[in-house]
Amino acid sequence: MNLHTFTIRTMGKDRIDDHHYQIVSQLEGILNTIDALFENPVFIDNIEGEQELRLDAFSEMLEAMVEQFSPSPEAKPYIPQLHDDSFDAD
Helix, strand or coil, rough: HHHHHHHHHHHHHHHHHHHHHHHHHHHHHHHHHHHHHHHHHHHHHHCEEEEEEEEEHHHHHHHHHCCCCCCCCCCCCCCCCCCCCCCCCC
16 A cells, blocks of 8 residues: 555545544534433423433433444554563572
C-alpha cells in the first residue's frame, strides 16, 4: 500500500468516525433530555404508566443505538508476563 492509498483510507475512516461521533452525541442528548423529564415530578405525575413504560423502552433502544455507533476500544496487545515476579531459585 502506498502513501496515497493509506491517506485516503485514513481520511475516510476519520470521516466515518466523525459521523458516528455526531450520531452518538445526538442520541446522548435525547437520552439526557429523557432523564431530565423522568426527574421532573410534574412530568412524572402527568403521564400514564403505559406511557412511562414506552418511554423506558425507547430509552433502552436509544442506549443500544449508542453502543452500536460507539467505536469499540482498541485491543491492547497481549504481553505475556509471569503470574508472580518473585520466585525462589533454590
